[in-house]
Amino acid sequence: MTRYRIALVPGDGIGTEVLPPAEAALEAVGRRHGIEFAFDAFDWSCQRYLAEGAMMPADGLDRIRGHDAVLLGAVGWPGVPDHVSLWGLLIPIRREFQQYVNLRPVRVLEGVPSPLRGAGAGDVDLVVVRENVEGEYSEIGGRMGRGTAEELAVQESVFTRRGITRVAEYAYALAEDRGRHVTSATKSNGIVHTMPFWDEVVAEVAARHPGVRSDKEHIDALAAKLVLAPGRFDVIVGSNLFGDILSDLAAAVAGSIGVAPAGNLNPEREFPSMFEPVHGSAPDIAGQGRANPLGAIWSAVLMLDHLGHPEAGAELLAAATGALADGVSTADLGGTADTAGYTRAVLDRIGPPR
Structure with missing residues (x-):
């Protein structure tokens, strides 16, 4: 059994809603591939800034330095200037841990129509x-x-x-x-x-x-x-x-920024890398159970790839995109599923442990 310790930073808004599906998906695919995850949650966010005057504590970077990776939800909230939230959390992590590659894969997926004519699934x-x-x-x-x-x-x-x-x-x-x-x-x-x-x-x-x-x-x-x-x-x-x-x-x-993942990579793995969806905190839908967790799940796929488990990552991505292809999608993609419903569809496609 391979074990990893993952730092969770749910952050703000829908960030707190999309990380639990990513955790559940990682645990499910991990059981099939002999991978075990231990998750440590940190409350670093704009809410913390408003309460305590800082996005994270002074020793925050040292608290996560020993983790194998960081999984981030979203950062940003009305009332906190964007440069405060960015320079108070994301940029210090990226620079201290030499995450000098920001990796963003883009695909047109089946079930997510592109706004461009002639750009169908597999074309981009x-x-x-x-x-x-x-x-x-x-x-x-x-x-x-x-x-x-x-x-x-x-x-x-x-x-x-x-x-x-x-x-x-x-x-x-x-x-x-x-x-x-x-x-x-x-x-x-x-x-x-x-x-x-x-x-x-x-x-x-x-x-x-x-x-x-x-x-x-x-x-x-x-x-x-x-x-x-x-x-x-x-x-x-x-x-x-x-x-x-x-x-x-x-x-x-490709159809929606809501499905886009990102990896902030330290390719040499001297420091932990950080993985995050790029959709932002979406205050307009926060707390309604409507958030699309695909970006967070796909970011977890990038994490699996980075940690040396491409087969598990491919299986998880196939489950997430397969749900879309079968017509299960959230409102931002024109579907009727809520966050929990789409997550169930993904977990059902991962299957039982081997």
């Missing part, structure tokens, strides 16, 4: 590899002359050779196992220092992977092509900002 199957710890999301900068006509804000981007190289190497290695095609998102015609540097380093990595076809696309044109011809893409690698935007756009192209 891509992965966005986003650099996750540097780039445009830096702490360097500030504001001057607040409240005056001359007020200004400066935000500095930080790109390092090491940072670009390691995320590009991950993208090219991934492409070698997939469709052998990498598209690099850039804007080197307008951003004259960081983006030409990005292009140069990505080109160096590409030269070490001659069996992978390489393209370079400016971010504006790439966004248009992702809508006009999403089936042409395999692995897209981009900076923190570009990858963030493209992955949400791609999820919408």
Whole structure:
């Protein structure tokens, strides 16, 4: 029996509703594959911030450092500024634990119609590899002359050779196992220092992977092509900002951001990686039992893959997507199932222990 200790951070809103289905699915598939999970829950959230003045305690990172992985629900709530919730929880975890790859698979699934004509199930199957710890999301900068006509804000981007190289190497290695095609998102015609540097380093990595076809696309044109011809893409690698935007756009192209998973990976496994659905806390439906847990369950699949159990991950994903194909879906996808009903359909498809 293989055992893992998982840190659970349900967070805010529907995050508290979608993690229990992911836990149940992990336990069910684990019983079939000789995997046992111990879950430790942490109340880090906007509610904690409002009560105690911090999203997590001062020693929060040390509390989860020894876990095998982190499973996050959602973060964000009205009354707490988004930059407070993000920089008070997610970004410290990503940076302290060197989760430098943000992995976001995107597929058009049977039972989830794409808003694009001609993009049916199986026609779109891509992965966005986003650099996750540097780039445009830096702490360097500030504001001057607040409240005056001359007020200004400066935000500095930080790109390092090491940072670009390691995320590009991950993208090219991934492409070698997939469709052998990498598209690099850039804007080197307008951003004259960081983006030409990005292009140069990505080109160096590409030269070490001659069996992978390489393209370079400016971010504006790439966004248009992702809508006009999403089936042409395999692995897209981009900076923190570009990858963030493209992955949400791609999820919408696939039919719903509500089903999209994400993995914040430390590929070397020196630190725990963190897995999360990307749908947000959805205050408008929180507490109603209507949340779609597929994004959380798919994030658990990414966790299984990362921990070295791809067969269990494939089985869990087949159960989750099989329920959709059989017409069991939540209201956000046009269905009538509630959170519990969809979860039951997934668990029924996993089957009994072997």
